[in-house]
Amino acid sequence: MKELSLNVLDVAENSYKAGAKQVCVSLQETGNRLTLTIQDDGCGMTPDILKVVTDPFYTTRTTRKVGLGLPLLRMAAEQTGGGMTVKSVSEKENPASHGTTVTAVFYTDHLDFTPLGDIVSTVTTLIQGHPTVDLLFTHETETQSVRLDTAELREVLGDVSLAEYEVIHWIEDCLKEQYEAINK
Amino acid sequence: MKSLAELQAIKDKMKSKVVLREGSEEIRVVVGMATCGIAAGARPVLNAFVEAVNESGLAEKVTVSQTGCIGICQYEPVVEIMEAGKEKVTYVKMTPEKAKEVVEQHLKNGNVVSKYTISNNKD
Numbered sequence: 001m002k003e004l005s006l007n008v009l010d011v012a013e014n015s016y017k018a019g020a021k022q023v024c025v026s027l028q029e030t031g032n033r034l035t036l037t038i039q040d041d042g043c044g045m046t047p048d049i050l051k052v053v054t055d056p057f058y059t060t061r062t063t064r065k066v067g068l069g070l071p072l073l074r075m076a077a078e079q080t081g082g083g084m085t086v087k088s089v090s091e092k093e094n095p096a097s098h099g100t101t102v103t104a105v106f107y108t109d110h111l112d113f114t115p116l117g118d119i120v121s122t123v124t125t126l127i128q129g130h131p132t133v134d135l136l137f138t139h140e141t142e143t144q145s146v147r148l149d150t151a152e153l154r155e156v157l158g159d160v161s162l163a164e165y166e167v168i169h170w171i172e173d174c175l176k177e178q179y180e181a182i183n184k
Numbered sequence: 185m186k187s188l189a190e191l192q193a194i195k196d197k198m199k200s201k202v203v204l205r206e207g208s209e210e211i212r213v214v215v216g217m218a219t220c221g222i223a224a225g226a227r228p229v230l231n232a233f234v235e236a237v238n239e240s241g242l243a244e245k246v247t248v249s250q251t252g253c254i255g256i257c258q259y260e261p262v263v264e265i266m267e268a269g270k271e272k273v274t275y276v277k278m279t280p281e282k283a284k285e286v287v288e289q290h291l292k293n294g295n296v297v298s299k300y301t302i303s304n305n306k307d
């Protein structure tokens with residue numbers, strides 16, 4: 001993947017496929033360390049599946065026999081000296097509280113760190129594709145933060161879809177403005 | 185800063201259109217957004233479709249949606265266009281520029297851009 005934000009898009013898609021009602025994507029920067037967390041309340045995975053989930057030759061897909069989403073994210077993290085962990089509680093194990101959390105740590109000063117890229121585009125693409133699932137996006141540096149919570153937006157929008165062109169545009173501008181403010 | 189009041193205004197504007205739009209969507213544009221598609225550049229292609237469809241005033245009859253792996257990863261980014269009563273058209277190795285052309289030629293004027301379809305791009 002050319003940008004880390006594309007890995008985020010790819011791996012977050014799994015959360016929607018798992019039937020999540022809420023997906024949280026968070027980026028946290030402390031010094032040279034960037035922590036990415038993708039958390040959902042979807043169906044989760046059993047311990048058996050969890051063991052093989054970063055194996056490129058395991059996939060739930062039926063169109064072909066390899067699944068590269070998590071292995072690629074793990075590679076992107078490990079090549080900077082960081083790593084990736086996946087925690088999951090399946091619906092079978094705990095019907096009341098289940099879901100998956102993927103955490104990846106990157107060292108941003110490493111030569112092989114993939115730049116984050118267009119994360120705003122990743123957020124709008126996720127919302128456009130899944131307007132009925134809530135997304136909480138946060139990006140925190142040591143002093144500042146960017147935040148978008150579609151639950152708050154849906155309260156205003158009522159039955160107008162988050163996928164409406166004007167709404168997506170508003171979200172894009174809203175995030176861009178926040179990034180401009182912290183990059184000043 | 186963007187305010188929620190602005191979003192409220194968008195809502196009020198959209199509300200009046202909602203009733204009118206339901207069920208009037210005749211054409212579906214589906215962009216493959218699995219690992220293979222994303223790695224090959226599907227994100228800007230999807231965004232180009234969303235933008236061009238709206239800018240050409242086609243939002244009433246065209247919906248742009250995302251799907252997983254279609255199974256022809258070597259041809260990604262892949263875009264399928266489904267229209268009631270017509271055969272499905274599969275565009276391959278798409279770019280944002282090609283997407284704009286497809287919106288203009290195919291979605292707006294009804295002419296399939298055959299130079300980008302899978303049948304004309306088999307290796």
